[in-house]
Amino acid sequence: MxxxxxxxxxxxxxxxxxxxxxxxxxxxxxRPEADIVGLQRFSDLGNAHVETAVDYEQSPPVGGDHVGAWLDCGVYTDPVADELAVHNLEHGGIWLAYDATALDESQVAALAEQVPDNGIMTPYDGLESPVVVSSWERQVALDGPDDPRLVTFVDTYENNPIAPESGLVTCTGGVGAADAASVAEQLGL
Structure with missing residues (x-):
């Protein structure tokens, strides 16, 4: 040489x-931070791609190991596998999970209007509050779609730079609403 x-x-x-x-x-x-009442912070979450179900410590999860497929951004009317949604969080996305028994149709529609471009919205069974909004390592339980903490959370954590793959992959090219259940079934989730 x-x-x-x-x-x-x-x-x-x-x-x-x-x-x-x-x-x-x-x-x-x-690292974005916001002074949001009730904001929970988590750290040291794995982010490996796995081919099995994951037992998450949080519900809904705020990060961790997940499957290689992600969800296309948008509003989902049926629950989705956590392992798919967590992949969106890894990309810096926002996840609005809501209790379908706690919100009426107009409230669900109002929540859907607030989904950011890189966000997903899904019903989620077993929530302790009407809405839970999550980003990688951050989460807050909300009283409903009109809770002012939602706007602050989205403004602060959308495209979350602490997410391992923030901005590297868009919300397109993933699994759409029509295929989310079948993909989860194929993966054994």
Whole structure:
């Protein structure tokens, strides 16, 4: 190997280390935070792609291992597999989960109007509040679609930079509403 090539490799190695350090420091500085009453923060969640069901500590989950498929963004009228929705969170998305027995039709419609471009909305069985909004490692239980904390949460955590793959993959190219149940069944979820 000639000297110029060795020198270039050395410079590239130093540059790569410098970029990694800058990204780590920037990540800490750019972690979004909001002063939202009831906001729960979680950390050290896995984000591996798995081919089995995952036993999440939170319900709905706020991150963790998940399947390789994600959901197309939008409003879902049937519950979806947690493992699909968590993949959306990994991409920096927002998940609006609601208790279908606690909201009437007009409230569900009002909630649907607030789904951000990179968000999903699904009914979710067993919620302790009418609405729970989640992003990677962040979650808050809400009183309903008109709870002002929803807007603050979405404004703060949409495209969440602490999500492992925030901004790397869009909400298209995933599983749509028509296929979500069959994909979950195929995966054994």
């Amino acid at each position: 000639n000297r110029a090539l060795v020198g270039l490799i050395g410079v590239l190695a130093v540059a790569i280390v410098a970029v990694a350090v800058v990204l780590l420091v920037r990540d800490d500085e750019e």
